[in-house]
Amino acid sequence: MIKRNLFLELKAHLDKKEISLIIGPRQAGKTTLMSLLADHLNKLGKAVVSLNFDIERDREFLGSQEKLLRKIELEIGKKKGYVFLDEIQRKEDAGLFLKGLYDMNLPYKFIVSGSGSIELKEKIHESLAGRKRMFELGTVSFDEFVNFRTDYRYENKLSDFFEVEKSQTRLLFEEFLNYGGYPKVVLGETEEEKIKIIDEIYRSYVEKDISYLLGARKTDDFTRLLRLIAGQIGNLTNISELSATLGISIPTVKNYLWYLEKTFILEKITPYFKNARKEITKAPVYYFYDIGLRNYAAGDFGRIRLDDNIGFVFENYVFSALKEKIKRTSASLNFWRAKDSAEVDFIIHSGKSVIPVEAKKQNLKQPKITRSLRSFITKYSPEKAYVVNLTLSDEITVGNTATHFIPYYGLCDIMRL
Numbered sequence: 001m002i003k004r005n006l007f008l009e010l011k012a013h014l015d016k017k018e019i020s021l022i023i024g025p026r027q028a029g030k031t032t033l034m035s036l037l038a039d040h041l042n043k044l045g046k047a048v049v050s051l052n053f054d055i056e057r058d059r060e061f062l063g064s065q066e067k068l069l070r071k072i073e074l075e076i077g078k079k080k081g082y083v084f085l086d087e088i089q090r091k092e093d094a095g096l097f098l099k100g101l102y103d104m105n106l107p108y109k110f111i112v113s114g115s116g117s118i119e120l121k122e123k124i125h126e127s128l129a130g131r132k133r134m135f136e137l138g139t140v141s142f143d144e145f146v147n148f149r150t151d152y153r154y155e156n157k158l159s160d161f162f163e164v165e166k167s168q169t170r171l172l173f174e175e176f177l178n179y180g181g182y183p184k185v186v187l188g189e190t191e192e193e194k195i196k197i198i199d200e201i202y203r204s205y206v207e208k209d210i211s212y213l214l215g216a217r218k219t220d221d222f223t224r225l226l227r228l229i230a231g232q233i234g235n236l237t238n239i240s241e242l243s244a245t246l247g248i249s250i251p252t253v254k255n256y257l258w259y260l261e262k263t264f265i266l267e268k269i270t271p272y273f274k275n276a277r278k279e280i281t282k283a284p285v286y287y288f289y290d291i292g293l294r295n296y297a298a299g300d301f302g303r304i305r306l307d308d309n310i311g312f313v314f315e316n317y318v319f320s321a322l323k324e325k326i327k328r329t330s331a332s333l334n335f336w337r338a339k340d341s342a343e344v345d346f347i348i349h350s351g352k353s354v355i356p357v358e359a360k361k362q363n364l365k366q367p368k369i370t371r372s373l374r375s376f377i378t379k380y381s382p383e384k385a386y387v388v389n390l391t392l393s394d395e396i397t398v399g400n401t402a403t404h405f406i407p408y409y410g411l412c413d414i415m416r417l
Contacts, residue, residue, distance in 0.1 A: 002148045002183055003155075004033055006137050011040060013133060014082065014109065019102060021128070022113040024137035025264035025289055026209065027201050029183045030113040033137060034084050037111060047081035053090035062091060065100050072108060080107045088124075089114040095127025102131045115209070115264075138264075139290040140181030141324055142317070142409070146172055148186065162409040169409055170306065170390075177313055178304045180292020191302050198296045209263050221248050223297075225256050229266065229286050230298035234315045234345070236283040236337070257286070264289050267323070272334035272347040272354070285335050287319040306361075306390070314361035314408070315345055318388050321411040322346055322357065342375040357386045364392035367405045377401045 006022075010033065013020050022030050034050070041048050049072055051058040061071040062085075072083055088094045094114070101110065114124075124132075140148070146162075147155050149172055154161035162169050179185050179194050182201055188194035210219055224246055229237075237257075243250045260266040268284045288294035291313060295301040304310055322333055331350035337343045348355040356376050358369075369377075369387065377385060377398050385403045394405040 001032075002029070002140055002144060002186060003152070004029060004137065005141070005144060006135055007033060007036060010037055010111075010135055013135075014041070014111070016133070017109070019098060019128060019132040020109075020111045021124070021132045021134045022111070022137055023134060023264075024115070025139060025182075026115040026205055027182055027184060028137050028139050028264075030115070030137050031086055032183070034086055034111065034113055038082070038084055041082050047076035047079060048084070049075040049081065050084040050086070052086040054087045059090075065097065065104075068101070069106075078107060081109070083108045083110050085110065085112045087114060088112050095124035098124065099127045099131060102128070136327065138181070138320070138324065139292075140183055140186055142173070142176050142181075142321065142411075145176050145181060145186060149175075159409075162407070173408060174304065174306050177291060177306070177310070177317060178295065178302050180290040180295065182290060182292060185292055195301060198292055198301060202293065202296055205263070205265070210259065213259055213263075221246060221252070222256050222259075225253065226260065226265070226297050227299075229257075229260075230288070230294050232312075233287055233294065234285060234312045237286055238283065260286075265293065267319075269319075269333055269335055269346075272336050272349055287316050289320070291316055291320070311359070311361045315359040317408065318357070318359040318411065319346065322348065325411070336376055338375065340375070342372040344372055344376050347376075354380055354382050355384055355386065356380075356382060357388060360387055360389045362389050364389045364405060367392065367394045367396045367403070369396075369398060369403060373403075374398060377403075 010020060010022070014037070022033065024030055031052070038048050038050050051061060051068075051071070053059060053062055061067050072081070088098070091097055098110065098112065143158055146158065146169070150161065179198075182198065184197045184201070185194050188197050206219055206223060210222055214222065225242065228242060228245065239250055239253050243253045246253065257266070257268075261268055266286045266288060268286055270284050271282055292301065294313070294316060295304060304313060319333070326333060326348060329350065331348050334347045334349055335343070335345060336347050336356070344356045345359045346357040348357065356373060358373050364387075367387075373385060373387070376382075381399060382401050385398070385401050387403065387405045388408055388411060389405060391407055392405045393407055393410065396403050396405075
């Protein structure tokens with residue numbers, strides 16, 4: 001069993017009236033997390049009922065609010081209890097369905113999960129305004145992965161493990177960069193098994209989610225676009241160029257990219273700017289939610305080596321780690337490009353505060369900043385900046401900016417520095 005950091009947050013929310021809504025990529029571990037929460041409640045002697053829209057027998061109780069309530073009352077009566085509804089995206093008008101249940105002021109706490117679908121991210125979000133708290137479960141993070149692979153021996157002192165066991169940490173990091181964090185892939189014991197699992201996840205996504213959303217039309221063009229994006233992560237996305245390369249219209253490219261965002265495959269980040277005349281284009285940059293799926297789409301699954309030129313994969317890792325760290329805050333993540341070609345990979349933006357972060361897949365020996373980072377520091381005078389690299393841990397002051405050089409494993413502490 002892979003312990004997920006989100007479990008404790010969800011457990012703390014069980015006593016809140018709001019619906020706990022767990023969203024995230026297909027096969028990221030939402031059903032397992034729901035089962036763990038139900039087991040936790042059962043051990044406490046709480047009344048629990050669990051239903052899954054993917055199970056045919058359960059679907060007969062999920063056709064209407066009335067049928068569902070009759071089933072719940074049969075199982076646990078009208079006393080306080082916990083109701084788990086898995087794969088809610090299968091329910092038509094799921095947002096209105098849940099809103100109606102919530103507004104009845106029932107004695108039941110609802111814990112609901114669903115994979116990436118337009119219904120979940122759009123309609124449910126709108127329908128349940130003020131009635132739910134959304135929890136996003138991504139694929140396994142690097143610290144979750146390391147804890148699992150080391151049998152949780154260093155669970156409460158992971159930073160110490162990274163500092164002492166640097167060779168083992170590097171091997172684990174290379175493994176993580178190759179295969180990513182889908183739980184079933186992490187649990188696969190051989191490379192052959194991991195390949196079969198990631199292939200099934202990829203095909204399941206295309207054949208179920210995308211075929212459904214596109215009406216089984218032109219999925220070949222869709223997968224070709226996904227492969228192109230996999231080969232240019234971290235670069236500005238030129239929609240016209242993608243359109244010409246694929247031989248499909250610009251509106252279709254935009255539509256496909258929108259679907260990839262809404263189904264938790266890609267995430268778009270936009271430029272940070274205060275003066276639109278001096279900053280370059282508003283073209284976005286895309287990163288993958290999971291590095292393993294990116295590698296599979298690009299034909300690199302199992303072929304990544306830290307000694308190779310894989311700066312783009314390292315950059316995707318830094319993006320994922322930063323996103324995980326700021327998702328419970330009000331901060332946003334952007335990138336910076338200026339007309340003089342200066343560029344900084346990531347800008348953490350919160351209120352008036354900005355923190356530039358550069359991803360450098362290098363074994364830095366001495367603290368040295370790039371012209372681009374110096375340009376940003378000169379322009380915006382941030383309180384602090386970060387350079388994420390493979391080895392160096394150090395700090396220098398540039399102007400009035402404390403510039404931290406941190407190894408990739410130090411990202412788990414970045415928001416505390």
